[in-house]
Amino acid sequence: MPADLSPHRKRLSMPLSLPPDVFTLSAALGIGLLVGLERERKRLREKVHGPAGLRTFAITALLGWAALALGGPVLLAAVAIGLSSLLAISYFRSATAEPGLTTEVALLLVLLLGAFSRANPALAAGLGVVLALLLAYREGLHRLARAQLTDTEVRDGLVLAAAALVVLPLVPDRFIGPYEAVNLRTVWMLCVLMMGIGALGHFAMRVAGPRFGLPLAGFISGFASSTATVASMGERSRHEPAIMGPAVAAATMSSATTMLLMAMVLAAIDIRILPQLALNLALAFFMAAAYAAHFAIGHKVESGEAGILDGHIFDWRIALGAALVIALVQLLSALFFHWMGNPGVLLSTAASGFADVHAAAASAAALVQAGKIAPAAVELPVLVALSTNFVSKSVMAVVTGGRAYALRAIGGILLIMAALWLPWVMGQ
Numbered sequence: 001m002p003a004d005l006s007p008h009r010k011r012l013s014m015p016l017s018l019p020p021d022v023f024t025l026s027a028a029l030g031i032g033l034l035v036g037l038e039r040e041r042k043r044l045r046e047k048v049h050g051p052a053g054l055r056t057f058a059i060t061a062l063l064g065w066a067a068l069a070l071g072g073p074v075l076l077a078a079v080a081i082g083l084s085s086l087l088a089i090s091y092f093r094s095a096t097a098e099p100g101l102t103t104e105v106a107l108l109l110v111l112l113l114g115a116f117s118r119a120n121p122a123l124a125a126g127l128g129v130v131l132a133l134l135l136a137y138r139e140g141l142h143r144l145a146r147a148q149l150t151d152t153e154v155r156d157g158l159v160l161a162a163a164a165l166v167v168l169p170l171v172p173d174r175f176i177g178p179y180e181a182v183n184l185r186t187v188w189m190l191c192v193l194m195m196g197i198g199a200l201g202h203f204a205m206r207v208a209g210p211r212f213g214l215p216l217a218g219f220i221s222g223f224a225s226s227t228a229t230v231a232s233m234g235e236r237s238r239h240e241p242a243i244m245g246p247a248v249a250a251a252t253m254s255s256a257t258t259m260l261l262m263a264m265v266l267a268a269i270d271i272r273i274l275p276q277l278a279l280n281l282a283l284a285f286f287m288a289a290a291y292a293a294h295f296a297i298g299h300k301v302e303s304g305e306a307g308i309l310d311g312h313i314f315d316w317r318i319a320l321g322a323a324l325v326i327a328l329v330q331l332l333s334a335l336f337f338h339w340m341g342n343p344g345v346l347l348s349t350a351a352s353g354f355a356d357v358h359a360a361a362a363s364a365a366a367l368v369q370a371g372k373i374a375p376a377a378v379e380l381p382v383l384v385a386l387s388t389n390f391v392s393k394s395v396m397a398v399v400t401g402g403r404a405y406a407l408r409a410i411g412g413i414l415l416i417m418a419a420l421w422l423p424w425v426m427g428q
Contacts, residue, residue, distance in 0.1 A: 021118075023121055024117050024118045025062075027117040027122075028062060028064065028117040028121075028124070029058060029061060029062060030128070031110060031113050031125060032058035032059070032110055032114065033054065034128055034129065034132050035057050035106060035135065036054035036055065036057030036058050036110075037054055037132075038136050039053055039054070039057060039103055039106070040053045040054040056107070060083070060110050060111050061110050061113065061117075062114060064114030064115035064116075065114045065115060065117060065118060067115060076115050080111060080112070084108065087104040087108070090104070091104060102135065102138075106135060110128070113131075159195075163191070163192050163195060167188065168188055168189060171184045171185045171188045172185060173185035186268075186269055189268060214233070214236075214243065214246040214247055214250040214296075215249040215250050215253050215296045216253075218233060218249065218251060218253040218254045218292075219250075219253040219254065220257075221257075222253065222257025222258060222261070223257055227389070227393050229254035230251045230254060230393045230396050230400075230409060231396040231397075231399075231400045232400075233247040233248070233250045233251040233405075234247070234251070234396065234397050234399075234400030234401025234405050234406070235400045235401070237402075237404075237405045238401055238402050238405065245295040247401075247405065248292075248295045248408040248412065249292040249293070249294075249296035250292075251393075251409050251412075252288050252295070252412040253288065253289070253292045255284075255288045255393070255412070256284075256285050256288035256289050258389070259282075259285040259288065259420075260281075262382070263277070263281050266378075273378050276376055276378060277382055280420050280421070280423050280424065283419040283420065283422060284417075284420040287416050287418075287419035288412065288416050291411075291412040291416070380424070383420060386417075386420060387417060390413045390416070393409075393413060394406070394409070394410045394413055397409040397410060397413075398410075
């Protein structure tokens, strides 16, 4: 009778396991080698003798790992002080007029990342990659800071950073006011979202350049205000009839942006709402894109024609005003809902959609977030709000662009509305 081989099979089937220290040590070594390789290449390009290269960075990362492993934080602190002293001596002995501190500070950071890899190797490795990227793209970052960014853009960027990183964490995340209608965290988060999207659109416009023409500019400007974009393109086409096609394409692309931004707003407030409207918004978006492409093809936009964005990366006053409108609409929606139930939500979103479709949708979505209505009950109010907002766009097209522009722009609006309502009609 053959011997029982099951214990041998069990041993053979067990996965090969390595001590955890092997992975953390590998992460530390990888950080040192990656950053050291970049510094070594810099020394080769500039033909200078720097204070540290590939081997020094790799050894320093291992030193941080070993110091924390053998002596804990006390030994690591002693090693960091000793390394700082050596780097200070090397810095003051440097023969160059402006030696800089980048490599020295990077070496200290690699020491700490080598130690940190013992606790969280994945995060330490990620920080090492970020450090290597910052070192590798030195020229590009210097050029961006000194030559490409304007003072206005820097100030706007600081305002956005303060709004997102300082103010937002301090805003209370609870419903307040009459009928607990307003969530200040949600309102301010939408304000930051509008400013951030405006900033992304501004820099996308600068990177892409004018050769992509008015349609791209219209898509980007739609993040700030689609209705304003329709009016701006109407005025432009009235004064310059030769760019009628691209102007209509730009106005239509701003409506595509409305669909995209609507999805983002609804998802930011309560992700459960998005599946109820995903198909509607997707069909409307692609219809707008197709209609815009029809008018954009064959029309060449001259350099400078797409410069509808000014030096600001966003207008904080518009974002703040929109946030206040959202808070007011949320309060009105809560009042209508208290008095009339679900029909009150439909009435309030339809009326507020004339002014701000995203504020109208946000007010209805806030009721879902507060647990007052079901996610499915938001579909019809949002569709109605979008439709009333399209009425506002149509009026602006007639007033600013004249008959020729208005007919083309409203034709696109009607097709977008048909695509938007199609899933709802088919579901009835």
